[in-house]
Amino acid sequence: MTSRPTYVGAIQAFNSYGAKMIGIEQDEEGTQTALLEAEIEKLAAKGSKPKFIYEIPDFQNPSGITMTLKRRKELLRIAEKHDLIVVEDSPYRQLRFEGKTEPALLGMNPDRVLGLYTFSKILLPGFRLGWMAGPNELIQKAVTAKQSVDLCSPPFNQSILYEFLHRGLLEKQISVIIKAYRRKRDFMLSMLSKYMPKLPGLKWTQPHGGLFLWVTLPETMDAGEMFHAAIERQVAYVVGTAFYPDGGGHNSFRRNFSYSSMAEIEEGVKRLGEVIGSWKGSQESAIMTP
């Protein structure tokens, strides 16, 4: 079970093991736990149950949405009731620009949650290092599985990272990143307000951290078809459908705001606004909706 949309890399990883994924719609509070429970009960009625619930509770990739405390509690109540494991994938957790950090699912229920974290987003992606925390039984299984994949993560990199952490340099680095990314997010949001055409149904998320925001187009528009027109104008996005584990998302796409320069963000959003405004579905949607 995953939210809809969810991280494309997780979808690929689950696919490679032939997993059948069930996506649960999310709203601005995160995965809709009422829908989640309904799906689980539907499975239970058939004598089946999911292997685990995969969740990105903080500044989700791709949507930028953070799960509220109420939903977190609900999620864990459901997991407890149906004896399910929750995989908490939280690569952006430390990158909060504003507001209060919600408790980690792992902290709320250390017996039932396997937490996945990474140095890729808070220090450097080129090292390919992260960490996992949770019940010993699950960790031991993961260690065995990892051994058969790569024996271990590079000791050379681990050793450099250890030294870096040991000297207490990470906190400082995180505050530098937060400041830089917050400026980028603020700027992209203001550029979106400035350059996006006024279309019914066109909207975007307002993430409180992380790297991504999510744009929803009018229903009549197809972000996959429009992608080629965007590329012709040398502006790109990741098409929404890539993030849907079981179909959907045709009228949405992900924008990363951390990577590009301010000038690039402005020019990119401007061009994107032009592409969207002149794309066929946009007129249609404007006509259809009074």
Next chain:
Amino acid sequence: MTSRPTYVGAIQAFNSYGAKMIGIEQDEEGTQTALLEAEIEKLAAKGSKPKFIYEIPDFQNPSGITMTLKRRKELLRIAEKHDLIVVEDSPYRQLRFEGKTEPALLGMNPDRVLGLYTFSKILLPGFRLGWMAGPNELIQKAVTAKQSVDLCSPPFNQSILYEFLHRGLLEKQISVIIKAYRRKRDFMLSMLSKYMPKLPGLKWTQPHGGLFLWVTLPETMDAGEMFHAAIERQVAYVVGTAFYPDGGGHNSFRRNFSYSSMAEIEEGVKRLGEVIGSWKGSQESAIMTP
């Protein structure tokens, strides 16, 4: 299909995907291709065939045995006849101490062989970098599979390695290693001759390269049971059974000769000779065989 014994890491990796492995006995010329062909034909009679043949042709881990040219030709003839892919895992290929390098399976049939190579044994294991070569179709599948496992190998390490290779430093490094490992192998072989008890059936391989040699004990002895006695004397080996994909190998073990110092090799082999000489099965075997 693999040889018997074969690399324990490969066994683990295949196991993690639920593979059914069929082991083919090897002798001093490598995998016995006549037995391999017989097994494949047995499967074919049942309308089945192996997914691929896994082979470590050069200084095999664990045995140190190198496949002869004749056997290589036979292996590829069989693969061709039955339309099978051969996975050539050759981490030690560059570490030849003496004799002529046999052609790589990949070079002999680039359309049917997927070659796996590594920098771990010729430069440094701490980088966890290697390379794969073979038919484009297979490489593309491997790239996709690798993406869903780790996205990519650390770019940081790749960049350092690129610089190292670009400066032409690898050849020099390999000749340093070969010289050092050859001395160790020569020394371990002479220590084995000196300290091993004279028992019928006790023998070891004489590898022409690589890192390992393989000791076979009398049939009546169990290397797994004897392991604890060895550990008590603070000398270790890897028990033979670990390298058997489908059972067997109780009276054998692997010795690494590249890692320990000369003094450690002498002391280790000496203690091992004492453990073997005083182990229960050894008297039995001496009595049983006139």
